[in-house]
Amino acid sequence: MTENVDVVLIGGGIMSATLGTLLHQLQPDWKIVAFERLSDVAQESSNAWNNAGTGHAALCELNYMPQQGSAPLDPAKAISINEQFQQSRQFWSSLVEKGVLDAPSTFINATPHMTFVRGEKDVAYLRKRYEVLREQPLFAGIEYSEDSRVINKWAPLLMQKRRKGEPFAATRVPSGTDVDFGALTHQLFDHLTASGVDLRLNHEVRGLKKQKDGDWLVKYRTTIGRTPNQIKARFVFVGAGGWALKLLQSSGIPEIEGYGVFPIGGQFLKTTNPKVVAQHQAKVYSQASVGAPPMSVPHLDTRVVDGEASLMFGPFATFSPKFLKQGSMLDIVTQVRPHNLWPMLRVAFANPDLITYLVSELVKNHRKKVDNLRTFMPGAEDEDWTLIDAGQRAQVMKKDAKKGGILQFGTEVVSSADGSIAGLLGASPGASTAVPIMLQLLQKCFPEQFPGWEAELRSLIPTFGESLNADAEAAARSTAETAEALGINA
Template identity: 45%
Template sequence: MNIINSRQNIALVGAGIMSATLGVLLKKLLPNSKIDIYERLDRVGAESSDAWNNAGTGHSAFCELNYTPMTDDGQVEISKALSISEQFEISKLFWAYLKKNKYLNPDIGFINDIDHMSFVWGDANITFLKKRFEALTNYAMFEDMKYSENFDEILDWIPLMNGRVRSDKIAATKMSIGTDVNFGAITRGMIDWLSNQEGVRLHLAHHIHEIEQESGGWWKIDMKHLKTGEEKSAYADFVFIGAGGGSIPLLEKTDIPEARGYGGFPVSGQWLRCNNPEVIRQHEAKVYGKAAVGSPPMSVPHLDTRIINGERCLLFGPYAGFSTKFLKEGSFMDLFLSIEMHNVWPMLRAGIKNIDLTKYLIDQVRQSFEDKFEFLKSYYPEARIEDWQLEIAGQRVQIIKKDKDEGGVLKFGTEIVSSQDGSLAALLGASPGASTAVSIMLNLLQKCFPTNMESKEWQETIRHMIPCYGQSLIKNGKLCKQMRAYSTEVLNLQDRS
């Protein structure tokens, strides 16, 4: 028997959206498998997956302008936006499967429909937004997008913009099929289901301090129970490291050659949160603007309606910052302890080439509450400072990796790093992570379980969960509309297009 087919002892490190998604997929594909989930905290989905630690945007590229950069010849590059939009549709189909089959608690809401808008001002930005609109609406997944430069129409879309000078040149796009997602609720729902399956065990408050492959190919995982102090070891023939910012130091402990040259650049964040119910009621959209030059993707400004645990909230931000922690509840020594001989040069080279980012983060850290509030007024001119308070957002770690030509590069997005034998994989990076978790984990299965993924049994199981699996929603507009209509109905979203 192929060794890949025989892997039945699985360790998932980190109890976030990635491990939860992979755990459900593997339990459906390998029903006899034994799965152990290890989490350093005493609760599930409490770091990047938690609702207060991320934007909650169902990243479908409807409003995120950083996914459609302007090229040197003045055109708008939309390939990344198309890919992300397709991946989010796949995530919705998977969540619809979970909801329809009662794998998630039907009494706990985790996704709501909310308009996704892009808003810009100034001639150059308006030209960019119009070109973006014209390019994207050639595809079925974007054909319902609306574009306007009419002040009154945009004011109707974004009432909080009232007070802006009417002579300002502004433009906006709107997609009514956008969503707000509570990734923490989805994570906890999936892990609750997993915990009730035979052969699955959840281990909270377990700190892993060593991951080592033994001569027989099995992985030995050494850990400490943080409440009892007990030291113990576990063994697995497949390990997934999905610990958010904590994945890089854990990956380094494995000593796999594929991990050499990787480092991490941590970026922290803050929100302004509205505490005035009257203001919160006036706004019902996720309004994204253009990121500042040199800023990381997680810092794209947005005026953001959120539905968290049934409560409607209004946030603005995020404001980027710098911390040497790799996790919100991590250690200030995380960055320093991650530096080793194999990644010190790539990290230095990436740092030198990203001086603008460093300056941007320093500027953000130096900003006072009043400075942050002034930036809010460019989106909400009549905002009152007493209606807003500062909240700490989640911690992200961007990828730094070795590069043959440049020494080291800073990468945004996510990347799977796996051992040559496919027995261990780790997910590094950040946005749009959670929104595209299902596609990311399917790609991971393709890398680590290639023989299984080609089998008729696995193909049929995956298509049962994701009906469009193996087909392009970008090229097949009719199929895209069918799949979107299906997930909209099952997830109880209101198609207002």
């Protein structure tokens, strides 16, 4: 007899963990089953070493506020990203207070966010960006300097052996964060399983089929023994990283037509040399290379994983046809359908700079990669740094009325018209904005239940439905309260 449940979550990453936690808080009587094809959760993109651990709040990331010709800089996107991260901070704070999450230092640590640029053009841009953002309540406390002595105090490694006479500038926001999304995911799933949610590891979902009664038949098998089985669910969430596309395609929903994904892997240089690590306490971002995708923006980061501090620099792009680190070499081919072939071809034709960038990255040896690091850290020594493989990112390709097809950087929820199934495609800022993304999903997929959930949601996320940046007092109060609850700077 086929098992019946309320919700099936596919994928053991931060997205499924966040949605499962929200649903359990809002509807504790619902039966939830989560499937993960690997032997543990948080082994793909949510793993601490498969991402940069940045709490994305647009404090240092220039691609959220690009210069568009001679037009004035528009802070709207940066404000939006910051607003979203504030919701994540509030939700995590509530879960710490409820005992759902462990001590905050196990998953989040205060780490100043900096931007560092060189050359007159980029210095002028960063100065304008600072002047615009300093007026925004959510960016209160942002600092700017072109003085090597000041920047040396903020991040000494940036200034050591720096060539004299070179124009440079930096901004700094002390309230930035480093987040271990792997630890966060584990803690959320630990609480869910302790509360009755059924987490099935080593279980791979193979197909999704809509039934006449409106439920979804989820076909799966064990990865050990290959034993097939099936389960019925009223709602299905596909949070399987790059494989989300393949599973949504198998569902047959028309909303997935025209979508494809382009896999881009990454690597980071890492050091645990205590003498080097002790001299850098920040996440420092700069400008992406010409033709490089936004996700390739170079940054030198403090990381705190399992209580141990290290530094990472990158990312360096790699290429694999796999949609996941532990995916299939045929992924990039088996995604092709008549409805997405043309959009994907248009993306290929329209992005020759991306192809050139990928090729240039693939031919870099270790010394060339450390040479890239030396633009940030002139005194970097080759032997201090080792190369680690990061996660696979499946960038969204989709049809476009004007261009035929576009490559989209960011995340996107794709759901059926009746809201009975939804999946997440794309990458950064991803994990940092898991909470607002899942709130939008709840609102869209559960329109009947959502009004009854709003009071509980506001207890978990006090400013839900409000604009913090529009109220300076509220913004200051919220950031101070979550900083105290999470043990980070305000």
